[in-house]
Amino acid sequence: MALVHVPLWAVCMLRVALATVYFQEEFLDGEHWRNRWVQSTNDSKIGHFRLSSGKFYGHKEKDKGLQTTQNGRFYAISARFKPFSNKGKTLVIQYTVKHEQKMDCGGGYIKLFPADVDQKNLNGKSQYYIMFGPDICGFDIRKVHVILHFKNQYHSNKKSIRCKVDGFTHLYALILRPDLTYEVKIDGQSIESGGIEYDWNLTSLKKMEKTSAESKDWEQVEDGKSQDWEKHFLDASASKPSDWNSELDGDWQAPMLQKPPYQDGLKPEGIDKDIWLHQKMKNTNYLTEYDLSEFENIGAIGLELWQVRSGTIFDNFLITDDEEYAENFGKATWGETKGPEREMDAIQAKEEVKKAREEDEQDLLMGRFGGQENIFQRFHKRDEL
Numbered sequence: 001m002a003l004v005h006v007p008l009w010a011v012c013m014l015r016v017a018l019a020t021v022y023f024q025e026e027f028l029d030g031e032h033w034r035n036r037w038v039q040s041t042n043d044s045k046i047g048h049f050r051l052s053s054g055k056f057y058g059h060k061e062k063d064k065g066l067q068t069t070q071n072g073r074f075y076a077i078s079a080r081f082k083p084f085s086n087k088g089k090t091l092v093i094q095y096t097v098k099h100e101q102k103m104d105c106g107g108g109y110i111k112l113f114p115a116d117v118d119q120k121n122l123n124g125k126s127q128y129y130i131m132f133g134p135d136i137c138g139f140d141i142r143k144v145h146v147i148l149h150f151k152n153q154y155h156s157n158k159k160s161i162r163c164k165v166d167g168f169t170h171l172y173a174l175i176l177r178p179d180l181t182y183e184v185k186i187d188g189q190s191i192e193s194g195g196i197e198y199d200w201n202l203t204s205l206k207k208m209e210k211t212s213a214e215s216k217d218w219e220q221v222e223d224g225k226s227q228d229w230e231k232h233f234l235d236a237s238a239s240k241p242s243d244w245n246s247e248l249d250g251d252w253q254a255p256m257l258q259k260p261p262y263q264d265g266l267k268p269e270g271i272d273k274d275i276w277l278h279q280k281m282k283n284t285n286y287l288t289e290y291d292l293s294e295f296e297n298i299g300a301i302g303l304e305l306w307q308v309r310s311g312t313i314f315d316n317f318l319i320t321d322d323e324e325y326a327e328n329f330g331k332a333t334w335g336e337t338k339g340p341e342r343e344m345d346a347i348q349a350k351e352e353v354k355k356a357r358e359e360d361e362q363d364l365l366m367g368r369f370g371g372q373e374n375i376f377q378r379f380h381k382r383d384e385l
């Protein structure tokens with residue numbers, strides 16, 4: 001057999017095309033998920049999950065996911081992966097959620113935790129980086145949360161994003177990009193997008209920081225005390241004199257100029273105050289602190305939520321740096337089973353209608369042939385309502 005020689009460039013190209021998948025969970029290996037997911041024991045009343053594809057599904061095995069099983073409970077479960085930072089990279093968080101119980105009040109969101117999260121003690125106070133996904137309570141709360149942890153505070157998105165409220169499986173995806181833009185997709189459709197800085201309540205925070213930076217440093221500059229601005233700088237407009245002899249005179253350098261004094265809100269060389277501040281903040285760690293959607297040590301994903309009526313199924317978790325990979329994964333999972341799921345639901349609904357009609361007919365027959373008593377009871381019941 002001949003050895004196939006793969007040129008190095010081909011290997012490199014292949015590498016470029018590879019997505020980094022930090023976490024992927026489809027629950028395709030039966031009860032082994034229990035080795036990967038840790039149930040919190042912080043409270044003995046924390047609800048239990050089971051593996052189930054529910055009452056109706058597109059594929060009995062592929063649609064199996066974590067289902068909440070007890071009404072009126074808190075749930076707290078999480079899974080670890082190799083810790084990573086999304087600094088300078090895209091972050092995609094994606095999963096499917098199905099409220100087949102016709103959700104009245106309860107969470108359907110996920111949380112991304114730092115690697116040092118205490119899984120055994122996971123609870124509502126466990127600090128998280130990101131909370132993402134639908135939350136339903138009555139008619140008032142029907143939204144998709146996108147909460148980012150920044151400077152010891154949780155910040156909600158200002159734009160309200162409506163979630164799906166029906167009983168079918170839906171695909172939720174959050175994309176945070178290194179250019180500080182974001183996108184929320186439901187069922188593969190872009191529902192909301194924009195700039196993180198603007199769509200979160202962070203502009204006021206930034207202004208606050210800016211004001212303090214301004215009052216401290218800009219004054220110094222104005223006073224002419226700042227070292228940086230006192231430096232001489234090269235006269236860029238100067239050109240090498242025609243009679244310059246490099247061999248005799250050495251390498252030519254533009255003459256140094258003294259900066260003119262500060263005037264009217266402009267920096268000596270005409271830099272706008274805002275631009276100066278921006279650069280100033282970039283150089284100090286102000287801006288790293290403004291990297292609102294960068295998290296150093298992402299290491300666990302969890303379901304930490306409350307449900308009044310249980311039955312929600314979570315499945316097809318994915319955390320990756322590649323939007324295209326996420327899209328394809330969504331198509332290969334939810335995309336394949338959503339159609340058959342609706343078909344099964346339609347068949348079941350038809351059967352239920354048929355059954356109800358048969359029961360009604362049965363009741364009528366009983367009424368007719370079993371004497372007046374039954375009919376009387378029916379009326380009686382109705383009165384009670």
Ligand SMILES: *[C@@H]1O[C@H](CO)[C@@H](O)[C@H](O)[C@H]1NC(C)=O
Nearest residue numbers: 041042043118121122123125
């Ligand atoms: C639950 O977690 C909190 C905070 O992590 C901790 O203080 C408390 O002792 C835990 N309770 C139990 C029963 O482990």
Ligand SMILES: *[C@@H]1O[C@H](CO)[C@@H](O)[C@H](O)[C@H]1NC(C)=O
Nearest residue numbers: 155156157158201202204205
């Ligand atoms: C936004 O921030 C301001 C100032 O910090 C605060 O007063 C306001 O309640 C916040 N709004 C929201 C929607 O969080």
